Amino acid sequence: MLSLFVRVNTSFCRYRSASAAALSLLLLSAAAVAQTPAPPPGPRFPRAKTSVRLIGCATATRTSSLKIDRRDPTRIDGFGRLVDLPLKSAVQEAVRADCAELRSQFGIRAPLFFVDEETSPNAVAIDYPLDKRFPDGTVLFGKKLFEREYSKGRFGIPTTIAHEFAHIMQYKRKFPAMTTKWQELHADFLAGWFTAHRARFWPDNSDPNVSARTVYESGDYQFNNPQHHGTREERFAAFRAGYKLNREDVADASFVYTKGLEYIQSRGARIERANRLGSTGDPDIPFYRNRAAKQ
Numbered sequence: 029m030l031s032l033f034v035r036v037n038t039s040f041c042r043y044r045s046a047s048a049a050a051l052s053l054l055l056l057s058a059a060a061v062a063q064t065p066a067p068p069p070g071p072r073f074p075r076a077k078t079s080v081r082l083i084g085c086a087t088a089t090r091t092s093s094l095k096i097d098r099r100d101p102t103r104i105d106g107f108g109r110l111v112d113l114p115l116k117s118a119v120q121e122a123v124r125a126d127c128a129e130l131r132s133q134f135g136i137r138a139p140l141f142f143v144d145e146e147t148s149p150n151a152v153a154i155d156y157p158l159d160k161r162f163p164d165g166t167v168l169f170g171k172k173l174f175e176r177e178y179s180k181g182r183f184g185i186p187t188t189i190a191h192e193f194a195h196i197m198q199y200k201r202k203f204p205a206m207t208t209k210w211q212e213l214h215a216d217f218l219a220g221w222f223t224a225h226r227a228r229f230w231p232d233n234s235d236p237n238v239s240a241r242t243v244y245e246s247g248d249y250q251f252n253n254p255q256h257h258g259t260r261e262e263r264f265a266a267f268r269a270g271y272k273l274n275r276e277d278v279a280d281a282s283f284v285y286t287k288g289l290e291y292i293q294s295r296g297a298r299i300e301r302a303n304r305l306g307s308t309g310d311p312d313i314p315f316y317r318n319r320a321a322k323q
């Protein structure tokens with residue numbers, strides 16, 4: 029899902045933190061998040077520790093997978109514990125509305141949960157459905173990241189949520205195996221489109237410049253790091269290209285998804301070859317088509 033402030037090898041997945049403003053979660057109807065010992069309503073937990081794959085951003089966690097433990101399902105090894113944030117009702121409603129709109133526009137079914145990160149501020153998308161009503165995956169948004177972004181103008185938050193939901197869309201559509209950077213730029217492209225879409229219908233509650241700044245500041249310059257997400261300039265350019273597409277009245281997110289692929293390919297992205305095991309051999313290069321076969 030954003031950052032640079034923290035460490036260079038981060039992704040969209042980071043935000044600047046606010047005070048200790050309390051936040052609350054509950055993005056969906058009841059889906060919500062788990063109160064400490066109690067698991068979230070309706071979640072489907074694995075029988076034992078299960079490894080779940082990160083889609084896109086793996087930055088702060090420095091790994092391509094996390095683990096969920098049935099004995100303590102509110103805790104995600106490698107990231108943190110699910111929490112219920114006492115958000116102001118208007119903020120809570122905005123997050124809920126953004127998630128609902130993203131599900132509708134991107135054609136995906138995924139919930140968003142808040143996590144009290146043990147890592148640096150981060151947000152991730154995973155291929156595991158924590159809530160069975162939403163089978164396409166789950167977005168985990170860090171409390172520290174949320175607070176930080178809220179404190180600097182808050183409109184980086186919907187854009188970051190859009191970036192993470194874009195990763196779920198990539199997963200559902202079997203995004204071709206590529207290095208992390210291209211997958212991140214493709215998600216930025218979709219987040220840019222959604223930011224413009226949101227501003228059309230919610231102009232009084234949007235500031236695309238704040239959103240763009242968040243994306244820009246998420247760039248990094250660790251070219252040799254497999255988790256390199258693109259430079260500030262590259263991330264901003266991808267965001268702007270998606271934004272522009274919406275301003276040209278392109279309203280179909282499926283079409284935008286395809287245009288995003290064309291965009292990154294025009295800048296050098298290429299599909300990686302998978303080995304005979306159906307994996308690219310690089311844990312940072314997902315090959316989603318084989319997930320079902322592996323289980």
Ligand SMILES: [Zn+2]
Nearest residue numbers: 029039084085
């Ligand atoms: Zn990402």
